[in-house]
Amino acid sequence: MSCEWRQRISGYVDNELDPASQKEFSLHLRTCPECSTAMLEEVTLQQAVRSAGRRFHAPPDLRLAVENKLRPRTRFGFAWRWGLAAACLVVATWVTVFLYSQKDDSLPAIAELVDLHVATLASPNPVDVISTDRHTVKPWFQGKLPFTFNLPELANSPFVLVGGKVAYLHQSPGAELIYEFRKHKISVFVFQTKSNKPSPLTLRKNSSFTTAAWEEGTLDCYLITDATGDEVRQLASMFQDANRS
Amino acid sequence: MSGTSNEEFERLALPLLDPLYNFARWLCGDSDEARDLVQETFAKALRGFGGFQGGTNFRAWIFRILRNTFLTSRTGLERQKTSQEDEGVEETAVSHETPELILIRQADTELVQTAIGRLPLAFQEVILLADIEEMRYQEVAETLSIPIGTVMSRLARARKQVRRHIVEALDKQS
Numbered sequence A: 001m002s003c004e005w006r007q008r009i010s011g012y013v014d015n016e017l018d019p020a021s022q023k024e025f026s027l028h029l030r031t032c033p034e035c036s037t038a039m040l041e042e043v044t045l046q047q048a049v050r051s052a053g054r055r056f057h058a059p060p061d062l063r064l065a066v067e068n069k070l071r072p073r074t075r076f077g078f079a080w081r082w083g084l085a086a087a088c089l090v091v092a093t094w095v096t097v098f099l100y101s102q103k104d105d106s107l108p109a110i111a112e113l114v115d116l117h118v119a120t121l122a123s124p125n126p127v128d129v130i131s132t133d134r135h136t137v138k139p140w141f142q143g144k145l146p147f148t149f150n151l152p153e154l155a156n157s158p159f160v161l162v163g164g165k166v167a168y169l170h171q172s173p174g175a176e177l178i179y180e181f182r183k184h185k186i187s188v189f190v191f192q193t194k195s196n197k198p199s200p201l202t203l204r205k206n207s208s209f210t211t212a213a214w215e216e217g218t219l220d221c222y223l224i225t226d227a228t229g230d231e232v233r234q235l236a237s238m239f240q241d242a243n244r245s
Numbered sequence B: 001m002s003g004t005s006n007e008e009f010e011r012l013a014l015p016l017l018d019p020l021y022n023f024a025r026w027l028c029g030d031s032d033e034a035r036d037l038v039q040e041t042f043a044k045a046l047r048g049f050g051g052f053q054g055g056t057n058f059r060a061w062i063f064r065i066l067r068n069t070f071l072t073s074r075t076g077l078e079r080q081k082t083s084q085e086d087e088g089v090e091e092t093a094v095s096h097e098t099p100e101l102i103l104i105r106q107a108d109t110e111l112v113q114t115a116i117g118r119l120p121l122a123f124q125e126v127i128l129l130a131d132i133e134e135m136r137y138q139e140v141a142e143t144l145s146i147p148i149g150t151v152m153s154r155l156a157r158a159r160k161q162v163r164r165h166i167v168e169a170l171d172k173q174s
Helices: A006-013 A019-031 A033-053 A060-070 A075-101 A108-122 A134-140 A229-243 B003-028 B031-051 B058-071 B074-082 B098-106 B109-117 B121-132 B137-144 B148-173
Strands: A159-169 A172-181 A184-192 A202-205 A210-216 A219-225
Touching: A006 A019, A006 A033, A006 B148, A019 A033, A033 B098, A033 B109, A033 B121, A033 B148, A060 B003, A060 B031, A075 A108, A108 A159, A108 A172, A108 A184, A108 A210, A108 A219, A134 A159, A159 A184, A159 A229, A172 A229, A184 A229, A202 A229, A210 A229, A219 A229, B003 B031, B003 B058, B003 B074, B003 B121, B031 B058, B058 B074, B058 B137, B098 B148, B109 B121, B109 B148, B121 B137, B121 B148, B137 B148
Parallel strands: none
Antiparallel strands: A159 A172, A172 A184, A184 A219, A202 A210, A210 A219
16 A cells, blocks of 8 residues: 555544545545545445444333433322323224224225324333434434435424334334424324325324324324314424425 | 433433444443443433533433443453453455455355454444444444544444455355
């Protein structure tokens, strides 16, 4: 290896060179097979290490122990939460049965997503990234989802972002974002579309939940809440605007 | 600690539980020890959160607590004693020809994990923070309390050792 630029490869791959040097090196790579091979090797190795190194996840009991330490609860409070979780489970079962009996072939995903929404509300840890800042929540999904999406600006709106987590629908990963509107919780699910056919916003309301489904670009979006249709339409429109290409 | 500080700590620390556990698990090599280390880290960080300066790097701060706690544990002390860090490890000529690239591409996850697991502590912690946690050099330097230049040289050597392990293992197989 004789090229004098060789020593800059790690800095370039790690994006640690200043912008001008980064650009300069990038131009150099076009003309130097030696450096471009070495760079490719460095990137390949880094990707292999990154993927193999993310090996361990905190076990659920550790998560629970840490959370209990952070949020000490009274005996009554703890029992009350369990009671609420059990009640929500009953509601979830009832909702599933109810929705199944009224199954709508045009939106087969909705029933499953309502279950996920109710399970989220029943969970003591409804979100894995807790933040009201969309610039914190969106980057959290990087590397966890095979696609990207935008979150709407909520300034001057009645909605508050609570956080998000990864959700699965038909074995495909997607984002579940939780919003608050007064005392109502709203789940917005974002998945990668499979049809590539844009479809307009469709609002549905049964006795328990308001749901909305729409397709925007490469995204399949669903919204589930017990809030009313007007608010649903407003938040859904904000999502559509944020992701319009 | 006030309720607000507690909530702020929770907001900052809980999303880091998985990365901290992953880091601890690699350092300790044992799930029970990693679990204890993470719990102790959270307890220490919560107690010391009053002294944490807002606006500075929380991730580097809590990773530093975990790492310092590990270094004073029995496993940490043993690893420091047995770790063949050897900062002056001889530079070996590494081929940058395409066959090596092909070998790296062939490496399966288990082989790469073995290579990471065999790294001396000083190299392993740098590669875990830079390549897996995707920390900037500056953040790694803050976490480990070492100069940026040392981060760069340890990272280069860590990668070289991982690469060498992969290439040698696959060469033996073929």
